[in-house]
Amino acid sequence: MRALQNINHKLSLIRGAPEPVRQEGEVKVQIHYASLNPTDADIARGDLDLFIKLARARSSVRTGLEFSGTVAEGSAKFPTGTKVFGYTHLMKGPKTHQDVVSIPESFIAKMPKNLSFSQAAAFPLGAQTSLVALRDIAQLKRGQSVLILGASGGLGVYATQLARHMQLAITGVSGPDGLNLMKELGADEVVNYRRTSIDQMINQFDVVLELSNQYMFRDVRHLLKPHGTFVPTNPQKNLLAIAGNKFRRQKVGYLFVDRGDSTLLTELAGQIAQGVLSVGPVREFDFEDFEQAFASLQQPGQLGRTVMRLR
The missing domain is CATH 3.90.180.10 (Medium-chain alcohol dehydrogenases, catalytic domain)
Known part of the structure; x- marks a missing residue:
């Protein structure tokens, strides 16, 4: 072997x-x-x-x-x-x-x-992590808004599709090579971070999903609505912010998917089979x-x- x-x-x-x-x-x-x-x-x-x-x-x-x-x-x-x-x-x-x-x-x-x-x-990793982030951690509902940082990457391609399936308002951020892909996957708005700053999108989003491992809560909290949630894929970088959840209206989710879950993977496989996900x-x-x-x-x-x- x-x-x-x-x-x-x-x-x-x-x-x-x-x-x-x-x-x-x-x-x-x-x-x-x-x-x-x-x-x-x-x-x-x-x-x-x-x-x-x-x-x-x-x-x-x-x-x-x-x-x-x-x-x-x-x-x-x-x-x-x-x-x-x-x-x-x-x-x-x-x-x-x-x-x-x-x-x-x-x-x-x-x-x-x-x-x-x-x-x-x-x-499996990208799809399961994205499902847990959007549905279980952020608990997003139809019509709510999500900003996906790193929307064309290994996790982002699944987060964007799942957000579309949940009928969310999606703004996807990536480099220029990923813009067309984000549109194809269902993003309502796409942002090329090399040309457009996200800093002007003040108080616009119910959730900021950080998949690029570039931003911390302090960098993007102004983009969230007053009761919005920041969900990073690297919670270890945001432990102080997570500890402060009980002292503020805006929250930081603890996302840590450390193994496969047969039930969730079977659910996601069904969505692949039905054409909901690709x-x-x-x-x-x-x-x-x-x-x-x-x-x-x-x-x-x-x-x-x-x-x-x-x-």
């Missing part, structure tokens, strides 16, 4: 690695595609070493969260041969940059029939070209997601 191991903050593709042993409540999956996320780059650099140590993660395969594949050793819910996709635990779970993974059933769902393996690997742009690399794949994460203005082909 091939495995991308992280030893002393250096990634190496190892051959002949032992296959994981399936535990109770898990299925063993032959991986076809695995995604790359900014978090993977953080882990590879060692930025999350403390959290990994606290989580007692033992495997030297520490990168890879999302995947698609075929069940090799199944269960009643996911029989052998079933096509599945999922999102493993951010810190403690088995990682997906290896040919075979043994993963809890609760982290996966059956693949929609209208998705390729490549698309399915690019889908997968955004996907960039593919061979597993052997992992260095190029990781390097691509550092390129600014990327649209959509990056995946590696393992099978």
Whole structure:
């Protein structure tokens, strides 16, 4: 088995690695595609070493969260041969940059029939996080307004579509390359941040959804309505603001989706099957070209997601 191991903050593709042993409540999956996320780059650099140590993660395969594949050793819910996709635990779970993974059933769902393996690997984290942000954290209702920062990125393409499905008033912000994509996905207004400042949109939004990892609450609170909510995908940068929620009308949501949820993933797969959601742009690399794949994460203005082909 091939495995991308992280030893002393250096990634190496190892051959002949032992296959994981399936535990109770898990299925063993032959991986076809695995995604790359900014978090993977953080882990590879060692930025999350403390959290990994606290989580007692033992495997030297520490990168890879999302995947698609075929069940090799199944269960009643996911029989052998079933096509599945999922999102493993951010810190403690088995990682997906290896040919075979043994993963809890609760982290996966059956693949929609209208998705390729490549698309399915690019889908779960962004779609599930966006759904939780808009519906559960922000609790937005039909007709309310949302400003999506990073609307054409890996999470933004799903947040924009889900916001459209919820019949929200959507303003999407991205670089020039993402403007047409945002319109296609359903944004009512699009903003090129290189040409237009968002600072003049004072008190216009019920929710600001921060997917670009560029802004903190203090940077955008003037854009919110008096009872508006700021939802960042990196709550750790906004812990002081979150702690101050009880002292002000404007709130900061704590969004932290650290693993796949089979129920939510099944719901989202149904929306894919019905045409409510579509997968955004996907960039593919061979597993052997992992260095190029990781390097691509550092390129600014990327649209959509990056995946590696393992099978």
